[in-house]
Amino acid sequence: MADGIAIIGxxxxxxxxxxxxxxxxxxxxxxxxxxxxxxxxxxxxxDGMTLDNGAHILVGAYGETLRLMRLVAAPAAALKxxxxxxxxxxxxxxxxPRLPAPLHLxxxxxxxxxxxxxxxxxxxxxxxxxxARHFRLPVxxxxxxxxxxxxxxxxxFLWQPLCLAALNTPPAEASAxxxxxxxxDSLAAGRAASDLLLPATDFASxxxxxxxxxxxxxxxxxxxxxxxxxxxxxxxxxxxxxxLDGRGPYRQVIIAVAPRHVAALLGVxxxxxLLHEQLAALRWQPIVTCYLRYPAPVRLPxxxxxxxxxxxQWLFDRGALRGQTGVIGAVISGPGRHDGLxxxxxxxxxxxxxxRIVPDLPEPTWHRVIAEKRATFACTPGLKRPxxxxxxxxxxxxxxxxDGDYPATLEGxxxxxxxxxxxxxxxxxxxxxRQP
Numbered sequence: 001m002a003d004g005i006a007i008i009g010x011x012x013x014x015x016x017x018x019x020x021x022x023x024x025x026x027x028x029x030x031x032x033x034x035x036x037x038x039x040x041x042x043x044x045x046x047d048g049m050t051l052d053n054g055a056h057i058l059v060g061a062y063g064e065t066l067r068l069m070r071l072v073a074a075p076a077a078a079l080k081x082x083x084x085x086x087x088x089x090x091x092x093x094x095x096x097p098r099l100p101a102p103l104h105l106x107x108x109x110x111x112x113x114x115x116x117x118x119x120x121x122x123x124x125x126x127x128x129x130x131x132a133r134h135f136r137l138p139v140x141x142x143x144x145x146x147x148x149x150x151x152x153x154x155x156x157f158l159w160q161p162l163c164l165a166a167l168n169t170p171p172a173e174a175s176a177x178x179x180x181x182x183x184x185d186s187l188a189a190g191r192a193a194s195d196l197l198l199p200a201t202d203f204a205s206x207x208x209x210x211x212x213x214x215x216x217x218x219x220x221x222x223x224x225x226x227x228x229x230x231x232x233x234x235x236x237x238x239x240x241x242x243x244l245d246g247r248g249p250y251r252q253v254i255i256a257v258a259p260r261h262v263a264a265l266l267g268v269x270x271x272x273x274l275l276h277e278q279l280a281a282l283r284w285q286p287i288v289t290c291y292l293r294y295p296a297p298v299r300l301p302x303x304x305x306x307x308x309x310x311x312x313q314w315l316f317d318r319g320a321l322r323g324q325t326g327v328i329g330a331v332i333s334g335p336g337r338h339d340g341l342x343x344x345x346x347x348x349x350x351x352x353x354x355x356r357i358v359p360d361l362p363e364p365t366w367h368r369v370i371a372e373k374r375a376t377f378a379c380t381p382g383l384k385r386p387x388x389x390x391x392x393x394x395x396x397x398x399x400x401x402x403d404g405d406y407p408a409t410l411e412g413x414x415x416x417x418x419x420x421x422x423x424x425x426x427x428x429x430x431x432x433x434r435q436p
Contacts, residue, residue, distance in 0.1 A: 005424055008256060008257055009039065010032035010256075012041060013399045013414065015215075019072055021421045026424075038207075040053065040372060046291075051202070052203050056410055060081070060195035078206050084194040087305060095108060096191070142172055143171040147160070147171065155171075164334060167179060169285055169334060169380065175382075229245050231266055240393055252424045254424060259399060269395070281384070290347055291318075293364055294363075296319075305357060344367075347369065351367075375408075394424075404419075
């Protein structure tokens, strides 16, 4: 689509950008190195089943993700919506009823099992204190510092698990302001905002594949299995034109790949020193997912169960969520003592943790471990992240690392894609050399 818009990367950010543009009547070219769409949130075929390369939990506050899923006609049944429910079997249980906000949270805390009344009041005071400050901290500190005065059991069963799940960064290193943003938009917002949306399909089928079909019907071309090595630029009639390994020219390019690939793509372009410095300053956090398959009758007591003090942090019953009976997925966010274990040793330890909550558990028939060593950036206090617009007109960025209120989540990626699309749309039709 010469002189139009190109998008490099068909993960959630790139496809969100394309969908937003298509909704405004603008088609584009998308180039994706893989044959599978979704980027770091995708399905993986293993032993005749489609598993995920991580457990990405959505919540009702993910407004842009849900809006675009509706736009591209993603199946509504792909997400199982349930009120907020956090449970460490036999130790802690918090369940939000279907009451108007803020009563739903007050009731959830008041009725929580495993907390004393002193601990329940401490949680309510903590949330009221954040609300009184309009969820803005005077200085961004670590989550551990923010929670220093909270009772131990609250930290252990509520705040710290939420921090790891949302920011994928240990509380001792994680940004308190970003964590507070997450609490503001979920626990402290409307009742539905705190709902858990548990995927009933793989992450490629959740949004990327429906988006691809919807985009194709509107003239957007997705070039799968097409890796772009370098973006170059030439001046024509007083404005920039971009080439992707010689393909083009394009008036605008949205770079929607993992941040570690951005520098290589843009290395020959001028005026991007600050961007390269910001990218080089990012540190990375892993996510490890271990799948264990047991005989079909095996079930967890709940679809999503927390693990206290274990190698795993959350266990997911794939039978309850996906119909993959007997398959338990264990998720580990961030670094930890599991780092030195091989797949067999890790599976044995997680099997022992499943046995704590499932009586008379038979031996697993197989296990698989999927490790994303650079799953997300480390969301630390005061981190300077790039914005969607760069010093080069028409060169835009999208991805879960882009500056914003959220950490590296699907919603963060989608929001960045929408922001890049809106910036590109504002520039369409302007005379050569003129900038908005």
